Amino acid sequence: MHGVTRHLETQVDKLLMQFPVVILLGARQVGKTSLAKKVRPRWTYFDLEKPTDFDRISKDPPFFL
Numbered sequence: 001m002h003g004v005t006r007h008l009e010t011q012v013d014k015l016l017m018q019f020p021v022v023i024l025l026g027a028r029q030v031g032k033t034s035l036a037k038k039v040r041p042r043w044t045y046f047d048l049e050k051p052t053d054f055d056r057i058s059k060d061p062p063f064f065l
Contacts, residue, residue, distance in 0.1 A: 012039045 012035065015022045024032040036045065046053040046064075057064045 008035060009039055012036075016040065 012022055012024070016039070024036060026032050033045065033047075036043075046057060048054050048057070
């Protein structure tokens with residue numbers, strides 16, 4: 001999905017300037033992660049379906065927050 005301009009990029013970017021968290025909800029395989037990584041490419045991403053990410057967040061909430 002590189003090079004594809006998504007309609008929501010600008011809206012997500014504006015929301016992230018106002019709020020510390022923005023939730024992207026949608027069906028599987030529709031581009032939520034691609035959109036997030038395009039809007040903020042330097043951020044760290046966690047996949048809660050990945051056991052290692054889920055365990056890290058579950059066992060160390062201060063790390064996540």
